[in-house]
Amino acid sequence: MPQSLKSDAHEILSRFGVTATRYTDGSMDSFSPVTGEAVASVTPDTADSTATSIAKAHAAFLAWRTTPAPKRGELVRLFGEELRAAKDDLGRLVSIEAGKSPSEGAGEVQEMIDICDFAVGLSRQLYGLTIATERPGHRMMETWHPLGVVGVISAFNFPVAVWSWNTAIALVCGNSVVWKPSEKTPLTGLACQAILDRALKRFGDAPENLSQVVIGAADVGQALVDNPQVALVSATGSTRMGRIVGPRVAERFGRCILELGGNNAGIVTPSADLDMALRAVAFGAMGTAGQRCTTTRRLFVHADVYDDLVPRLKKAYASVSVGNPLTENVLVGPLIDKDAFDGMQSALSAAKNAGGTVHGGERLEVETDAAFYVKPAIVEMPSQTGPVVEETFAPILYVMRYTDLEEAIADHNAVAAGLSSAIFTTDLREMEQFLSAAGSDCGIANVNIGTSGAEIGGAFGGEKETGGGRESGSDAWKAYMRRATNTINYSRELPLAQGVVFDI
Ligand code: UN1
Secondary structure, eight states, X not given: OHHHHHHHHHHHHHHTTOOTHHHHSOSEEEEOTTTOOEEEEEOOOOHHHHHHHHHHHHHHHHHHTTSOHHHHHHHHHHHHHHHHHHHHHHHHHHHHHHOOOHHHHHHHHHHHHHHHHHHHHHTTOOOOOEEOOSSTTEEEEEEEEEOOEEEEEOOSSSTTHHHHHHHHHHHHTTOEEEEEOOTTOHHHHHHHHHHHHHHHHHHOOOOTTSEEEOOOSHXXXXXXXXXXXXXXXXXXXXXXXHHHHHHHHHHTTOEEEEEOXXXXXXEEOTTSXXXXXXXXXXXXHHGGGGOSTTOEEEEEEEHHHHHHHHHHHHHHHHHOOBSOXXXXXXXXXXXXXXXXXXXXXXXXXXXXXXXXXEEOOOEEOOSOTTSOEEOOEEEXXXXXXXXXXXXXXXXXXXXXXXXXXXXXXXXHHOSSEESEEEEEOSOHHHHHHHHSTTSOOSSEEEESSOSSOOOTTSEEOOEETXXXXXXXXXXXXXXXXXXXXXXXXXXXXXXXXXXXXXXX
């Protein structure tokens, strides 16, 4: 079976036109979490080759920035077409490399298509304001200009969608892109670049090296982060990584979009539709084997409905199908690697030490012992202590009982991360309280849907240790452009602002 996954991946890459030497002759192995087997050997970049790519990207930017934005949108429209044609193949490669179910692999490619559609519309809507000026015979306005090279650093869990959010928007905004995918998912990186290359070929006269991929680990990321020609670094990953990236980019006054950890929670109130809450929590907590940054990790359940909902949840946990995600009817695939498994086990033992009752969490032998499959864990906690306040990138749901909504909201907010959140209620007052200024402190606050599965149309990101960045929809594009305030004097006088007199 490992053999067939490897040849499957290679066939897909060759259909995309990726040169075989790029994934067969290298020194860096790429593994499939489905079987734990190496499926490719890629050639890593170096700090020097990354610097060369950035210099080329900068030259591309200088040409691309003067291409009219709607024309830049045409490239992204073609990219969306290519993605539609590539959906099955790319979705399968995501499944092979990241261990997602076919439906989730395809869902990720769908997000890429959606952001392309969004960006095409945006290419005719990069609006600036006209602002009332205090001076007669003057006009004040703002103009949005392309920014420069955008460096994208992405994580294994959304190996293709996160790059596309950044790239589709960056391209219509007039920027070039250098992308470092996770070292755990280089193949999908090579495939995405090949798909974009098809669109570039059809487009015809785009500058060369408008979008490039650099493969490698931290040294390659560092080369992107420290290069003053990279105007914006958009980095998705752990808070630990963000603590390194943020200050380094700030030191050279570069711009950053940080999408870091989440410790997302749901609150189930007495008025909640429990059938709906059950399904939303099950998907939010167990989907993608708990490896989304938006995964539901904590659940506050009101005492009145606790004994109704929690046994049903435990039942769902006990019966969920865990296995090779490429086989039929499997909902939960593997963890990415052994480190993820070890992290999960140490969080579970810490939870036990803090008084928690653990259901599930044990390793399951699926495929080979080089692959790490686990039963998702649901842990009843006496209070929010120990590992509950940390993000563990694995399927662990900590469940706690509450009686007072205000206290539950305070506990909800009493963690370092602030990405996504949800309340399950049919009570208008509870809903509004949760969404108010004194409610959830997260970048995403939902009602009667889970914490994960955000649509691309909204701005995506979160507060506090989540990093504060916003990507994807709404006006997130503004981070990819520079704003100029322009004041034009069409009078014959020179009145100074604030009434200042300076007669010479
Ligand atoms: C991530 O996990 O890094 O909300 C991104 C979601 C997805 C994006 C997750 N649309 O689950």
